[in-house]
Amino acid sequence: MSFISGRRTGRRGSRRYTRRDLVVLGALLGLPVLLDLAIVWGPTLASVVLSFTSWDGIGDIEWVGTRNYVNLFTNYPQFWPAARHNLLWLAFLGLVATPFGLLLAVLIDRGVRFSRFYQSTLYMPVVLSLAVVGFIAQLVFSRDQGALNAVLGDTDSPTDWLGDPDLNIWMILLAAAWRHTGYVMILYLAGLKAVDPSLKEAAAIDGASEAQTFFRVVFPTLRPVNVIVGVITVIESLRAFDIVYAVNHGRNGLELLSVLVTDNIIGEASRIGFGSAIAVVLLTVSLGFVVTYLVQELRGEKDR
């Protein structure tokens, strides 16, 4: 018996991959890898290369070294506000919208009255695309014809919610958070439902308070959900685009890196080299988060 199994393992090493296996494996792994290279890494590298050139989409590509970056950092008034807004977006979604979504999830999970109603109402915005949220924001916040100013009834000097460059980013963040909160809530709700009630009982028997039970027992068991929510929050903040584009094309206080990329590359402007440089900056920022996340994940994997 042991002899046979020993022989089997021996064989397994050498005969595990038949020709057919190799073909299948090659196809199953190779195709996605090729697609990944062609669709993701190819264009990424092309962007990086283009960011060192000057090109208008027609005619010759001219190598300009780091000139695009120098221009970007020193001579493009929209760049720093855009970078700031992206970070602000991340901070707002991460520190305000996400905890709020968690709070709502906990409340609903504890079974407040009409919890189904709240659940569906809060989740509703998630089915809307951000562009639609942008249009709704305009209906609410428009200075002359918006619902908010109509309710406030200040007709002499109505607040210009979307036109005032110091104010509009907050209004847009509110609108974005409106949607994000529901999303986070539903994820946490699913996570909370999966928490074993006996854990809470055990904690209660050990004399833990409500808060202690939540922060010491329930929240740590939500780790997989936390990771997902964290990733989603980062992605949402870095790719934010449609909502500001729907509102005012991402200008006048609503600049975002993604919008600057679009403005420069798409459209008639066709400053493809310059736009690529902005895209590379955005890529670098995202890579920072991706690498941190991967390092954390891998470390977590080892600890487990």
Add this chain to the structure above:
Amino acid sequence: MAHAYDRSDLPGSVAGHRMSRRSLLRGAALGAGAVTLPALLTACGGGPGGDGKTITLGSNASDPVPKKAFADAFKAYAGQSDGRKVKVNTVDHNTFQENINRYLQGKPDDVFMWFAGNRMQFFAKKGLLHDISDNWQHYTGFSDALKDQSTGEDGKQYLTPYYYYPWAVFHRKSLFTERGYQVPKTLDEYVALARRMKKDKLDPIAFCDKDGWPAMGTFDYINMRTNGYEFHKSLMAGEEAWTDKRVREVFDTWRRLLPYCQPGANGRTWQEAATSLQKRDAGMTVLGLPHPGAQFPEGEQADLDFFPFPVINPEHGQDAVEAPIDGFLLAKKSKNLKNKKSLESAKDLLKWLATGKAEDAYLKSDPNNIAVSDEADTSGYSAIQRKAVELVSGAKQISQFLDRDTRPDFSSTVMIPAIQKFISSPNDVDGLVNDIERQKKTIFASD
């Protein structure tokens, strides 16, 4: 919604991109897409085809009114030509504009709709347009100003103009008679009138720039009234410094007007501004002919009136009129046009489109523009259309629009944010013009 009347967005090429959500990587991929797509598209293209009688035409008239008007016009063409017909490819207006670069390099239609002035010259210089100077020798009824706007930097003609619409100061006739307001001739009278309106609890000047382009009209007019058309042209061509005293003067004059303009212009669309004129909340507004018209109900159309932007510097009077021209061009890269017969057909179409009759066929269904040809029948025009014709034909110079008279990259990535910044903080003119000038240098040097 924001673009209920899309064709009137023409001056604002940059306005109203419609975009679905776009992930980071897609954004990063765009550059590469721009490299590979045209090549792929060209590779997929078929050989020279067609019977030499069918002309394909790329249209950006995606809104119902102009779309139908063009269909009528092309039907009229097919009716009078011997067997030639037009096959129209209509593309959403803004998409067409965004893709124009790639479109002209890839597989364009034989004939396409586009704008006059620098916007056309840019592509002519890149060798993407067909020279139609021979056609122009037979054109009649076009003024010299029109020919100028249809001519490339090499002195050859590339565009067949079709219609245009002037910019002016619009107001309601009834409001002016009711309150006894007089049409102002000079800037001082204009300001005095605005002051009076303010006392009468009106917003003197409806003002908007959320779309990024409407305020450019005001800038152009103040500039041309102060410094003249030639200065406007060389400023737009990047030959004058934005830090020049004359540019500062434009912004200073504008700042004088700002207290009389509706506040919060950066949050207001042109539709909202035009609506406040219609609702009698505002007294006047600087826009193009189709803009307020689109916001006035049928019964009140006759109450809409305009006067030319007032005189600032008597030396330049009211010589220049801002009147963007749209027209038709031949795409050099079109496969069909390699075929002699097709080229002849396409030129024949342009010849027909240059006649007054062809313009009548269009304007019958779209009365928000005016014909470029002297030979067009103006008897069916409304009073305001007739006045617009008078204004334009009396003009010594015709400008296009800030974003049509200069490089597209400069107007969309520098001027739109700059003007919006001026509107929200008008006091830092020094910083503003320095910002513009620095960016202008890098952009105009990149060729």
